Amino acid sequence: MTVDDDFDAGHIKSVSMTIRLLRELAASREPVGVSELARRVGESKARIHRHLVTLRDEGLLAQEAVGDRYRLGWVLFELGQAAAAQFDVAEVAAPALRALRSTTGLTVVLSQRAGDEIIITHTFDSENMIAVTVRSGLRVPAHGSAAGRVILAFMPDEDRKRILAKPLVKLSPHMMTSKTEIAGRVAEIRERHYDYAVNESQFGVCSIAAGIFDGAGNIAAAISVVGTELQMPMPPRGKLLEELLACAREISQALTSHRA
Structure with missing residues (x-):
């Protein structure tokens, strides 16, 4: 050759x-x-x-x-360990994410944008005997998870429009692929700063996600709590949602201070 x-x-x-x-x-x-x-x-x-x-x-x-x-x-x-060390979001977020796992008893996940997809960069699996586990390194379409839609909602408008202009793959029976529905959900996320998913990745599994923002107000990552339908009544409400949003705010503030 x-x-x-x-x-x-x-x-x-x-x-x-x-x-x-x-x-x-x-x-x-x-x-x-x-x-x-x-x-x-x-x-x-x-x-x-x-x-x-x-x-x-x-x-x-x-x-x-x-x-x-x-x-x-x-x-x-x-190489993966070296790359992970360069993502200071994970370094800053880790203590708060471990604390969130302890208080909720659920698996906690950190996701970041990777081009037009979302990659799960770090997971903190529940320490309960029976728990939902999530694999680090997994890539999913931006429209195909709660964390992905949170990042989609707050990324630059031109990036979001370009991603949603493409055909949207449906990797599971319950994955959201209607562009009208996704546009409506994005508008809701921008108002409430969180999203949720039921049965999208796997039947019986739920997640709630919130955004992490840097000092300039740009979306840096999303954090999620993941569990079963029995563990996480939907739509999200009450203490679990409050703890997730408080954790996201704490990490955003820490990230701003870390990069100042």
Whole structure:
């Protein structure tokens, strides 16, 4: 392959393929073999094998002792830890989020914008024996969760309009995809500063989210409490909602002071 062959419309094809492979492995709970990865990305086994061997040799992937299955390697974990340290929102928010978990008994989640999507950057799982757990690193459409819609509501108008102009994917039967409904919900969020979701990510699971803002008044992240319908009567009200909003205000104030 020449340099020109590996370059297309401003993108280096081999780098794009590497990213696709890493994302496929990140989304898999178990190691994945060469044949399966080649099928998923629509490429030849020979090409995928070359990519995997290179990534393994660099420590980005690990290969099982027996067989040709691969999983993410420790170098990626180290890079992820370094990246997380650069997001001072998480550093500032962590004490308040742990306190919110303790007072509510629910799983607490920090989400941030990643392009046109929302990524769950940190989770503080409930310490109860039976609890809803959320996986860090999960990416969801901005319209597809309470936290995502909070961030959507307070991002720059032109960004929100561009995102909502695209076809909106429906990843679950209850995920909100009506643009009219989302526009109405965004207006409500801008008034009340929180949103909620029932059964959108998984049947029986609810969440309430509120925004975190920096010193300039820009949306920096969203925090959510996540639990079952039995734990979180909907629509949100009472002490749980008050605790969430108070936590969001506390983190926003701390973030402003931290960056001053």
